[in-house]
Amino acid sequence: MIQAKGLAKTFTTKQGPVEAVAGVDFTVHTGEIVGFLGPNGAGKTTTMRMLTTLLPPSSGTAVIAGRDLLHEPAKVRTHIGYVSQAGGAKPSSPVRRDLVLQGRLYGMSRSEAEARADEVITQLGLEELADRIIQTLSGCQARRVDMALGLMHQPELLFLDEPTANLDPESRNDVWEHIRRLRDERGTTVFLTTHYLDEADSLCDRVLIIDKGRIIAEDSPRSLKAAISHDTIEIEVADDTARATELLAAHRDVHEVSVNGTVLSISCRDAERLLADLLRTLESARIRVESLRVLKPTLDDVFMTLTDRRSQRGADAVHA
Numbered sequence: 151m152i153q154a155k156g157l158a159k160t161f162t163t164k165q166g167p168v169e170a171v172a173g174v175d176f177t178v179h180t181g182e183i184v185g186f187l188g189p190n191g192a193g194k195t196t197t198m199r200m201l202t203t204l205l206p207p208s209s210g211t212a213v214i215a216g217r218d219l220l221h222e223p224a225k226v227r228t229h230i231g232y233v234s235q236a237g238g239a240k241p242s243s244p245v246r247r248d249l250v251l252q253g254r255l256y257g258m259s260r261s262e263a264e265a266r267a268d269e270v271i272t273q274l275g276l277e278e279l280a281d282r283i284i285q286t287l288s289g290c291q292a293r294r295v296d297m298a299l300g301l302m303h304q305p306e307l308l309f310l311d312e313p314t315a316n317l318d319p320e321s322r323n324d325v326w327e328h329i330r331r332l333r334d335e336r337g338t339t340v341f342l343t344t345h346y347l348d349e350a351d352s353l354c355d356r357v358l359i360i361d362k363g364r365i366i367a368e369d370s371p372r373s374l375k376a377a378i379s380h381d382t383i384e385i386e387v388a389d390d391t392a393r394a395t396e397l398l399a400a401h402r403d404v405h406e407v408s409v410n411g412t413v414l415s416i417s418c419r420d421a422e423r424l425l426a427d428l429l430r431t432l433e434s435a436r437i438r439v440e441s442l443r444v445l446k447p448t449l450d451d452v453f454m455t456l457t458d459r460r461s462q463r464g465a466d467a468v469h470a
């Protein structure tokens with residue numbers, strides 16, 4: 151659905167050139183929900199604006215829904231929907247009227263636009279709100295109207311720029327549910343940017359992580375967590391912390407042990423598999439265990455590890 155090749159953007163400013171996106175290559179398959187993550191200023195919005203034909207790339211290109219981004223931008227636009235951070239709804243308009251107007255802008259006849267508006271109203275659970283003025287809606291309701299506007303022309307691919315920014319947890323869940331349904335029931339491919347790593351974790355089939363204009367990781371949240379971060383087993387011992395640390399650190403599958411008072415934090419790959427072995431080791435040495443818990447890595451850990459590594463590498467390069 152998306153094939154980006156060497157897509158790059160350098161802005162010219164009075165202070166000199168700003169390389170916002172430094173040549174990215176990636177693919178998004180039909181029916182996937184893909185999350186685009188990165189720290190502030192990493193290049194997410196710039197990439198999304200290029201993919202949606204709103205900003206010409208400095209170099210590189212992309213094929214979007216089978217159409218060439220550079221040579222067929224108008225055709226690309228008919229196959230995609232884009233919901234920006236600001237949203238596209240007209241605050242003073244009633245929901246249904248704004249949807250119908252959007253359909254008319256896409257060349258539908260009045261009756262077609264009205265029929266399609268009713269479809270997206272049902273699809274996004276907006277029935278009760280259809281006659282409400284948009285500026286009177288809650289943040290979550292307004293977000294759903296923005297998505298409805300982006301879906302009026304039945305795009306195969308929907309771009310969402312931070313779809314749940316500033317929403318409370320319940321509203322975020324509600325928006326996630328609608329995004330999942332779009333994919334599951336309509337087969338819509340979704341490409342979204344987010345700052346919430348738990349959002350990417352629970353919603354996305356794959357994530358792309360961009361930092362300083364370059365893609366630094368690309369995989370399913372589960373594989374990234376397994377490949378990049380460790381599990382942690384926390385064991386609180388009754389006494390003999392030093393001996394316990396020595397014994398556990400000597401285990402070949404233990405990556406690292408750190409100590410805080412009587413709590414040992416054991417970093418390892420497969421905590422569930424290792425746990426029984428570690429407990430046996432402590433039991434043989436007659437070290438009593440007071441409590442234990444297993445912590446699985448989150449996408450935050452992956453993100454911090456990857457972006458830290460890169461700043462570290464940058465720092466090394468400067469020192470070299």
Ligand SMILES: Nc1ncnc2c1ncn2[C@@H]1O[C@H](COP(=O)(O)OP(=O)(O)OP(=O)(O)O)[C@@H](O)[C@H]1O
Pocket residue numbers: 161162163168169170171188189190191192193194195196197
């Ligand atoms: N029109 C512009 N002119 C000059 N520089 C720009 C312009 N737009 C973006 N940039 C710069 O390009 C870089 C990437 O910005 P971009 O908005 O794509 O990042 P982002 O990952 O979306 O950030 P955020 O998460 O804060 O929205 C930043 O350094 C930004 O200052």
